[in-house]
Amino acid sequence: MTSHPSRHCTVELQALPSRIGQVRRIVSAQLRYWHLDPLIDRATLGVTELLSNVHRHARPDKSCTVELELLPDRLTVSVRDHDPRLPVPADATDPADATPLATCGRGLAMVAAVSESWGARPDGENGKVVWFTLPATAAAHGHPARPPQDTPRPAPAPASVTATVVAGVSAEVSAAPGGGVTVGGGTAVPLKVAAATAPAGP
Template identity: 85%
Template structure:
């Protein structure tokens, strides 16, 4: 028996620096709405790194979809774009100013991975535990972990339920009220 119903939020946008900040605020607001405040910092960091990768590397365009799914005590955050090339974790130097995004996602998440999405796209995702020992969720890692180089399927249940979509793709200013789904 599932004790908590599935919760889902989707945001479509152009992965531009100004839009990334908006999505961070949406992620934070959504997690506060779901009473998952301890996950805000890590989820915001992870989505920022994935959206920055879309901005820097995705072709032919920067259009993408961010999805958050809270299901069975696990938060899954994914970014779907139109570039079929799967990401590669670089062995960047510890003080490098670029090339460390996926390593950071790997270090702060429970699991992460990437999978092709049809013939012309991919989904990159990470998970965070949504309950249990919240001290482990909010505490920084004690030791650095080697990046996990996972490429695999996200369970179909992660994308099964659709919610209203927030479109941030237009260059117009965002509406004054928050777009938070329950």
């Protein structure tokens, strides 16, 4: 049986408005690096909604971890925080709150609308994970045909990479040569980024 190793990217951050935009750019860059450009809009919208929920509702702090996991048939995006309370979708709340101006739970409705599936689960005694999946078919991967023999193949990405994301960044985050992401300009603020990719095929 042929095994299909997964590929991961994790980002640790404080779910503050200024950080959410940075994470959107990191997610976009990582999906471009994985040749999943068609999934960028839905993935970044979903992660924005999940991080916004952490910012609005999570207690006792806003620390969280965003994780991307790519398997052959799907991409899973998850957000882990330190609040054990599971989210409640808008359609499960008090009908009096389910108005066009209601804000609680509407982000989850957006996540459900853009994703293939989604859910939430406890993470130990003091936390939870909220996740959603998107289909990652061969067409979504956008893999090019095998290059001609005289065309050198790109070197595989390193097993892991650490980067520093900057506050107030206005530069575009992009995939760095050899893997990972790069961010330009601004005052450095620690934000852990770890990426791992499967080895290149034969």
